[in-house]
Amino acid sequence: MSQKAVEDEWEETFGESRWPPAGALIVFIGFTVAVRLWLPSESTVRVPWLVPSLEVALLVAIVAGHPARFAKHAHLARRIAVTIVLVLVAAALWSTATLVYDLVKRTGVSQSASKLLAAGALVWVGNNLAFAMLYWLMDGGGPLARHRNPKPVDFAFTQQLSPELAPPGWRPVFLDYLHLGFTNATAFSPTDVMPLTLRAKYVMLVQATVALALFGLVVARAVNAFT
Numbered sequence: 001m002s003q004k005a006v007e008d009e010w011e012e013t014f015g016e017s018r019w020p021p022a023g024a025l026i027v028f029i030g031f032t033v034a035v036r037l038w039l040p041s042e043s044t045v046r047v048p049w050l051v052p053s054l055e056v057a058l059l060v061a062i063v064a065g066h067p068a069r070f071a072k073h074a075h076l077a078r079r080i081a082v083t084i085v086l087v088l089v090a091a092a093l094w095s096t097a098t099l100v101y102d103l104v105k106r107t108g109v110s111q112s113a114s115k116l117l118a119a120g121a122l123v124w125v126g127n128n129l130a131f132a133m134l135y136w137l138m139d140g141g142g143p144l145a146r147h148r149n150p151k152p153v154d155f156a157f158t159q160q161l162s163p164e165l166a167p168p169g170w171r172p173v174f175l176d177y178l179h180l181g182f183t184n185a186t187a188f189s190p191t192d193v194m195p196l197t198l199r200a201k202y203v204m205l206v207q208a209t210v211a212l213a214l215f216g217l218v219v220a221r222a223v224n225a226f227t
Contacts, residue, residue, distance in 0.1 A: 132181030
């Protein structure tokens with residue numbers, strides 16, 4: 001089967017392309033490696049290559065999988081992907097906690113404004129990507145389940161609340177969840193997407209709390225270091 005045929009089958013099976021989540025992972029892996037090489041001994045995770053390894057594993061699962069095999073073993077594939085993403089979320093939360101600890105104790109990257117901003121940006125973007133992946137896999141049972149039943153379950157997007165704004169059969173795809181992750185982390189609250197279930201509300205609450213802590217402490221400390 002040709003590559004185009006595989007892509008067409010993937011989109012027909014899951015209702016969306018696999019390349020947006022893969023592309024987001026590739027960009028973030030590159031960013032992570034660049035910062036890790038610049039700050040080899042100042043990792044906020046304390047295990048510098050753990051997160052990139054998990055991201056590569058998730059990337060391989062997304063890119064290398066054939067849609068027919070994914071559809072046949074959908075539940076197993078989703079469990080594996082959710083497990084990797086949950087570990088990424090846990091790593092992101094641990095990164096945030098250790099960075100906050102460094103700020104309070106004035107150790108590590110907190111002594112340099114430029115290094116602190118780089119480490120803070122890496123942690124913040126990593127948090128947003130991890131939560132976006134979690135939203136994408138969590139909402140309504142994942143992309144395959146949403147393809148079969150587009151009715152809102154965990155999140156209600158504007159196009160679902162006002163169907164006249166969207167083409168018939170519209171469903172949220174990964175880029176919609178990536179936007180959700182970044183707007184929630186920036187506004188510290190829901191914006192144009194409403195959480196409908198308790199799990200959606202409290203996952204968003206955790207992300208907003210982490211983002212608020214990062215913004216408040218990292219920016220304040222960086223401004224103090226610059227001045």
